Amino acid sequence: MRGLWRCRKPVSWPAATTPPIPCWPPRPNWRTGCWRRRPAKPDHRARFLGLIIAAPRSGSGKTLLSLCLTAALRQRGLTVQTFKVGPDYLDSQLLGALSGRPCRNLDPLLCGEPWLRAAFHHWGRTTDACLVEGVMGLYDGLGPSQEGSTALLARLLSLPLLFVVDAARQGASIRALVAGFREQASELPWCGVVLNGVGSLRHQQLLTAALEPTGLPVLGCLPRCGAMALPSRHLGLLPPAEIHHFQGRRQQLADLAERQLDVSRLLPRLQASRGAPGPSPFLATSPTDAPPRPRSSGAPGPLLAIAQDQAFCFLYPEQREWLEHWGARTQGWSPLADQPLPEGTAALVLPGGYPELHGATLAQATRSLRALQAAHGRGLPIYAECGGMLLLLRTLHDPDNRPWPMAGILPGAACRGAFQLGYRRALACGSSPVVRPHEQMVGHEFHHWQVAPAHTPPHPGAKPT
Template sequence: MACLIAAPCSGSGKTLLSLAISSLLRRSGASVQVFKVGPDYLDPQLLGRVSGRPCRNLDRLLCGEEWLQRAFHWWGGQADHCLVEGVMGLFDGRGPSADGSSAEVATLLGLPVVLVVEASRQAGSLAALVRGFRDHQPGLELAGVVLNGVSTERHRALLSEALASIAMPLLGVLPRHPDLSLPSRHLGLLPPDELQGFQARSEEWAALAERNLDLERLLPLLAPPPPLTICEGRTRDPIRWCLERSAQTPADLECGGSRGDLPVAIAGDAAFHFRYPEATELLTALGLTPLPWQPLADQPLPRDCRAVILPGGYPELHAAELAASQRSQSDLRRAAAAALPIYAECGGLLLLGQQLEDPLGEAHAMAGLLPFSARRGSLQLGYRQATPFADGLVTRRGEALVGHEFHRWELNDTVVDGSERLWQLEGWGWAPRLEGWTTPTLHASWLHLHWAGCSAICRRLRDAAALATPFAETAETPADTAVAAPPWSVGASS
């Protein structure tokens, strides 16, 4: 059975170890399926690149326990090897609980844990630390430890003795070296497209694993999972199961056919790349054709598109280039004026505002479709329960959803009343607030949703796209059209 790679805290080396193992396995000619606990977008991009397969997120809070089981066994069972990278510290979950934590996922899936410990400033205290993690949750198996940041053979010997004193297997020792650090910025690690010499790095990671890990002990902990018994006689493909679960009528499962081809433009470049692979797979299963669109390159919207999806990302780092992308912005305004469905999350939301400040505080003009400007603020991070106030493009009144918020930019709103907001957000230790915009053709919010946990969204987007006019058939709008508060924008984030 596979293992879950965890740590006492963030920054200990979970991703480095996962990258090293995955690189080595792929170099050897074997296939490996990697999973990531939690709602992260950036680690999975790195892990997916080195493994050659989409890294799948395992998040019970966003997607539910049965999805977690089905996704793990379905995709994990299709590879020669399988591993799961945890999130934060082993027992860190929502608020002070282990709800949604790596430990919870390991328990639900029956996985042993490999603990990565940053040991550069430890010696005998390592035994107390590891003993605490081993004994904290009875029934959770700690299969062994990998040490990170070890500088000398003497240091290694000290740490080895400490682990031997509590009969804990040592599965590897990663050396302390500045070249092994992974570059990061305000929302996490750099994506693979921005890492220079990524292929060379992958080869270095493989060599790191080969030289420093006890592969004889580790490989049995990387076995793929067996087929899931609850799937016997039922749909096994998690994507199909997800759609069947939320279907209310047979028409809900129609894929293309009488509905025809429904192209949807999906922004995808250095500014907009926070996407889960299941989102595209769900859309495709429902007969929508994803069309790549790069606003940062000032590309025109695809002529045939009937809807637009603006994912999250780093538009604040590319605000000047986006402001200069006049064709892309003009096409976005034209699509909005023609009532093409527009779905925007987090960074995608920022493209719809009046202005966006870059990290230096310089303001740049955006599409001007929503009445706000955005600037750097305090970190907003955590799971949120969202309760919509009215029916919208993809939401329904009172139909609560769970999403994840993670951003450092904030909105300066021009809307002062609280009427017809998208929804109320609530989270642990966090005051409820009204947030977002919605209409029959618009969804714009800070909140990231995993569509595997709310697949009705895909169906509603499909139905709206089926009613829309292809972009090429819509009327041209003046390039300088910018509406401060268009009739169909009905709320703002506070």
């Protein structure tokens, strides 16, 4: 029920029961003699767990605003759990580096709603504040639908929206933009607007006045500032390890937030509902036909070597945690540093990253390449995705189209091609350590490098894969 509702006579609720709608004290309607009960103003601090940052489109300033708020909260001595909507690795790494704890991705298309809810309530209740950075535009999802969008996630988790708009070269038209987006999601709670790219005090005043009829408060204005721009390349922002003095920027980001954002008004929205965390998402979504290996067993679990360096840095923290949950041991391994495989390695994981930018160095990492070839020759399982698979090819071309020899376990060469982006579905044709026959998988494709068939034979020790 919404709005006002009427009854024929005054209503009194027994002390042991609760009225169906929280309300202010009932007030008599002197015109009709009836009583009216009005729904209470919602206490968002009690209902919500953090907030979500949304925007009209990509490039509006979601990441900058998220980093500013995270840095400001850390400077105030608060712990922050950050989340990122969608499959993005790079924004998550930046947020995790500033918050001091892994940023968790929330992608209903890849993980499903049970995992998403369990993950949010498990990790979101362990800190003082909770912040979710949205993906692309507010309603952008799978194709023309809102499936997987920021708006869908806000509905699923009952999160209020903080709307950031790139206000550069805009004036009174910003009212139509904000009002139109709000009208499409009027059922969601909107806590305010942050203006990015504001050119001057006069520009700020004009924009603020234009937004007054919307009823949404302007909770901050970020100025045009080239010094705060985050460096990027062909797959997006640089990882924090490659940004010069990234940790030194924390103070700059915190100072920018304190100067330009109304942090005191945003803080009640950001504060998480502390308490016992929800059940682990690994328990909430584990399959029932394969119980995890008992941790109390004296025998150590199998050791999985995970490639992890600047060339192979696209790894969700849950991947390693999931393996350890099932009883495996994990250890990092750097092909870029020409390290041998850890002793006792039972399987390998090669995540994505930027091997194409390190072709010359990887080609000279003969010890690592020989270790890969020997592991394959012994029949060890090798799980590779995206850039990790490029390491297994015979040849990898760098951005200047120079070819470099790789492990040669798989035939073919990789070179720069058309940009590929989007969610993909695949059907397993056979059995493997990670899929069963006819099992359907969902993944996300985001890359420039393409694999072309090679006419030369692969490594002599290679077997059909």
